[in-house]
Amino acid sequence: AQSVTQLDSQVPVFEEAPVELRCNYSSSVSVYLFWYVQYPNQGLQLLLKYLSGSTLVKGINGFEAEFNKSQTSFHLRKPSVHISDTAEYFCAGANFGNEKLTFGTGTRLTIIP
């Protein structure tokens, strides 16, 4: 069965510093991977997704992620964060043929002015 692990529950980062949010998945079949963002008191919004092709995926708001099959990772990165990036970030995965997503437990990103 698919499982998704987010290694950090909270990540504090200074404004304009780079950030990496870590995500590992386990699967023996083809996998699709997603990063969602949840701003305070809102639903989830898709940041980016990996379905196939290039392993470097670019998303909205300057975020990108790299699919690494050998390390079963899909880490999210941004070179310079802003106060507006304060939110909770969820990694999710799905196996081909299964319509359901498996979510990680989330990483709360706090930007320090």
Place this chain on the structure above:
Amino acid sequence: DVKVTQSSRYLVKRTGEKVFLECVQDMDHENMFWYRQDPGLGLRLIYFSYDVKMKEKGDIPEGYSVSREKKERFSLILESASTNQTSMYLCASSFVKGTYEQYFGPGTRLTVT
């Protein structure tokens, strides 16, 4: 733009009450989902529907039921609310055989007293 709406943003109910949470999507999606979100646990799937009148249990269906009489509407029912069902409830929808991307509503924060 896909829009997923939920009937209430905040709801307060008493123990033992029957509670209905409504979700409507306007993109003709076949799949609809109900999740609950709790701190440190991420999103957990309660129920999934892949067609009108079709449903499938998720990871935590106990204490919940669902109804899907029309394609655009998916209801979550708490037959007899309990305090441990105090949570954030998120509805989502997606296309069958699409990119597996789910679109989320804004959430309903339910408090059971």
